[in-house]
Structure formats: C-alpha cells, structure tokens
Amino acid sequence: MNSSAKHRPLSAHALCKSFDGTAALDDFTLKVESGTLVTVLGPSGVGKTTALRILAGFEMPDSGTVKVGGQIVNGPGVFVPPERRQVGMVFQDYALFPHLNVGRNVAFGLEASGRSHRVAEVLEMVGLAGLEKRMPHELSAGQQQRVALARALAPRPQVILADEPFSNLDAALRKRLRAEVRSILREAETTAIMVTHDQEEALAMSDRLALMNEGRVVQTGPPDHVYRNPANAWVAEFLGDADFFDAYAKGGRITTPFGTYPTTRSGPVKVMVRPESVTVFPHAQGTAVVTYREFFGHDQLLSVKLPGKVTLRSRCWPQPALAPGDRVAVSVDGLHIFDEPQEPPTPPDNPPPGAPVPQQVVIPR
Numbered sequence: 001m002n003s004s005a006k007h008r009p010l011s012a013h014a015l016c017k018s019f020d021g022t023a024a025l026d027d028f029t030l031k032v033e034s035g036t037l038v039t040v041l042g043p044s045g046v047g048k049t050t051a052l053r054i055l056a057g058f059e060m061p062d063s064g065t066v067k068v069g070g071q072i073v074n075g076p077g078v079f080v081p082p083e084r085r086q087v088g089m090v091f092q093d094y095a096l097f098p099h100l101n102v103g104r105n106v107a108f109g110l111e112a113s114g115r116s117h118r119v120a121e122v123l124e125m126v127g128l129a130g131l132e133k134r135m136p137h138e139l140s141a142g143q144q145q146r147v148a149l150a151r152a153l154a155p156r157p158q159v160i161l162a163d164e165p166f167s168n169l170d171a172a173l174r175k176r177l178r179a180e181v182r183s184i185l186r187e188a189e190t191t192a193i194m195v196t197h198d199q200e201e202a203l204a205m206s207d208r209l210a211l212m213n214e215g216r217v218v219q220t221g222p223p224d225h226v227y228r229n230p231a232n233a234w235v236a237e238f239l240g241d242a243d244f245f246d247a248y249a250k251g252g253r254i255t256t257p258f259g260t261y262p263t264t265r266s267g268p269v270k271v272m273v274r275p276e277s278v279t280v281f282p283h284a285q286g287t288a289v290v291t292y293r294e295f296f297g298h299d300q301l302l303s304v305k306l307p308g309k310v311t312l313r314s315r316c317w318p319q320p321a322l323a324p325g326d327r328v329a330v331s332v333d334g335l336h337i338f339d340e341p342q343e344p345p346t347p348p349d350n351p352p353p354g355a356p357v358p359q360q361v362v363i364p365r
C-alpha cells in the first residue's frame with residue numbers, strides 16, 4: 001500500500017449488534033474525518049469495544065454500514081475481512097507475540113520488500129530505535145505499548161483503532177505517552193479512534209469527542225464545544241462536574257437562589273451549573289453557607305448550601321481560606337437550562353443527524 005492510501009475517513013452508520021438478545025450497539029453512528037483523532041468516551045459496558053471490533057472487522061454487526069476511505073467494508077452482502085481493511089488495532093493489553101522479538105513483532109504483516117527499513121523507521125518514530133532484538137518481556141510496559149503502536153502503524157493503515165491504549169500505565173507515563181502518541185499520529189496523518197475512560201485524556205488529546213451511552217453515540221464535537229454545550233443533562237454530568245437543581249420559568253424569567261435570568265421557557269426546568277462558574281465571597285449577611293472544603297494548592301473545591309435546598313460546588317482560587325460554617329455570597333457566571341424530565345437523569349435519545357439541540361441553553365451572567 002502506498003502513502004496516498006493513508007489519511008482516509010471512516011464512518012459507521014446505524015450499527016446494531018446484540019449478544020444473546022441483549023443489545024450492545026443500538027444505532028451506533030459515527031463519522032471520523034481524515035487525519036483526525038476521535039476519542040470515544042462512555043461508561044463501562046456501553047459498547048465501546050464492540051464498536052471498535054466491528055470497525056476493525058473482528059466482529060460482525062447485525063445491521064448497519066461501515067466505510068473506510070469511502071469504501072463499504074460492512075454492509076448488506078458485504079464483509080471485508082480485517083486484513084484487507086487497512087485498519088491497525090492497538091489492543092488494551094498490547095497483544096505482542098511473546099516469542100517474537102521487537103523487530104519481528106513490528107514486521108508482522110509487512111511485505112518482505114522494504115520490511116527492515118520500515119521496521120527501523122517506525123521504531124524511530126516511537127522512540128525505540130535500535131531495540132529490534134529485544135524480547136517483549138525485556139521491555140517496560142510503556143515500551144511494550146510503543147511496540148504495539150509501532151506494529152499498528154507499520155503497514156501505514158488508513159485508520160488506527162486503539163482500545164484504552166494507556167490503561168495499564170501509571171499516571172506519569174500515561175501523560176507523557178499520550179502527548180507522544182498524539183504527535184506520532186499527527187506526523188503519520190493517521191485517522192484514529194481511541195477509546196478511553198479517562199476524561200482528562202479525552203479532553204486533552206482529541207480533535208473530537210464522541211460521547212457514548214447505551215450502545216450509541218449521544219453527542220460528538222470538539223472537546224471544548226461538548227464541554228460547554230452538553231446536549232443534555234446526562235452528557236453534562238458525565239463530562240466534567242455539574243450540579244443540578246429544579247427551577248420554574250415564568251414570564252420570561254427564571255428565578256434561582258443566586259439571581260434571576262432571562263429565558264424563553266415556561267414551566268419546570270432543570271438548571272445545571274459547573275463548579276468553575278461559581279464564585280463565593282465571605283459575607284456576614286450572605287444567604288449561603290460553606291458546608292465542605294477540599295484544598296488542592298492551585299485551587300479549592302467548596303460545597304455551598306443556598307436557600308431552597310440548592311447545593312452548588314465552587315472551584316475557585318484558594319484565598320481567602322474559607323471553612324465549613326462560613327457565611328458567603330454566591331455569584332454564578334453562566335448556567336445551563338435543560339427541558340428534561342426531573343430526577344433521575346434519563347439516558348438521552350440520539351438526535352437525528354444534523355438536528356439542532358433544542359433542549360439546552362446557556363445563559364451567561
């Protein structure tokens with residue numbers, strides 16, 4: 001395969017997959033543009049690995065379509081096997097061949113011509129130049145992870161799929177490797193999907209996030225957009241910290257314990273506030289009381305009880321030092337309103353493609 005074959009988009013449309021009558025994927029739809037990294041983020045058991053395995057060709061969907069580089073690889077009457085999809089897979093446990101040295105692991109699946117040159121090239125790319133003769137058990141976990149990545153990149157796949165590729169690494173190595181992997185993927189202009197449980201990793205590494213719940217993608221977009229504009233209460237609560245309370249909108253206003261805000265809604269609504277939007281000030285006549293404090297050095301997290309049984313958290317500058325029992329005034333810099341059923345938050349429905357997200361507004365202060 002020549003280099004013009006890399007840098008291709010991937011798409012999955014309406015994938016469904018059940019195991020023993022239980023749906024693992026239910027209308028899973030995702031588009032990944034050429035050369036971008038999409039992170040799939042979601043709770044355990046929502047179908048992330050199943051989706052990746054179908055995209056790679058290791059699992060058959062019950063229905064739906066997969067395209068790689070514009071070509072259908074799964075569809076009615078079409079199944080292209082994994083080895084012909086030009087999709088590299090990095091498994092969570094690395095899956096290196098224990099009896100083969102690094103060079104032979106990376107060379108696995110490469111054509112004979114130019115093989116040793118390509119092995120040296122990708123080992124250089126992942127910072128392991130010259131380690132061809134080492135056996136997997138002679139490598140650290142991080143080095144094994146890089147060999148797995150080199151093996152996936154070696155045939156110049158159109159797409160890399162990585163299932164929790166850093167999950168077995170310690171926090172420091174994880175941080176360093178994710179930056180390295182990001183730049184390796186950019187350098188190789190590879191289209192990539194990475195599954196992770198780690199929100200910080202997803203927010204830091206991705207061009208786009210795909211939030212997944214109950215077998216389907218609930219919201220996609222650039223990390224900062226999804227964080228600032230969650231499509232519904234479930235996304236808001238899953239991605240980042242969020243506090244909710246019930247309120248009532250009437251006459252174009254919504255009244256909260258920290259002020260009134262304009263709204264086009266009427267009737268009961270759910271209000272969401274992120275802790276970093278909440279500032280507190282020591283105030284002898286304040287209507288709110290600090291109930292809890294966690295000190296982190298660079299900032300602090302306060303829990304504050306307001307009138308009307310509303311509790312908010314505030315992530316703020318750690319000065320002045322406040323303690324439980326202190327009376328405070330509260331200022332909120334932006335809130336979100338959802339027209340959703342009240343407690344408990346229900347799993348969201350997948351909006352039709354291209355549909356606006358009508359149930360949520362952001363009201364700046």
Ligand SMILES: Nc1ncnc2c1ncn2[C@@H]1O[C@H](COP(=O)(O)OP(=O)(O)OP(=O)(O)O)[C@@H](O)[C@H]1O
Pocket residue numbers: 019020023024042043044045046047048049050051
């Ligand atoms: N081969 C299988 N046979 C039966 N059920 C399966 C199989 N593979 C997955 N499942 C089920 O499908 C659902 C989705 O599993 P999947 O492994 O895709 O979840 P996941 O999102 O990757 O979870 P995690 O974050 O824990 O890795 C789960 O209920 C799981 O038990």
Ligand SMILES: [Mg+2]
Pocket residue numbers: 048049050
């Ligand atoms: Mg999984």
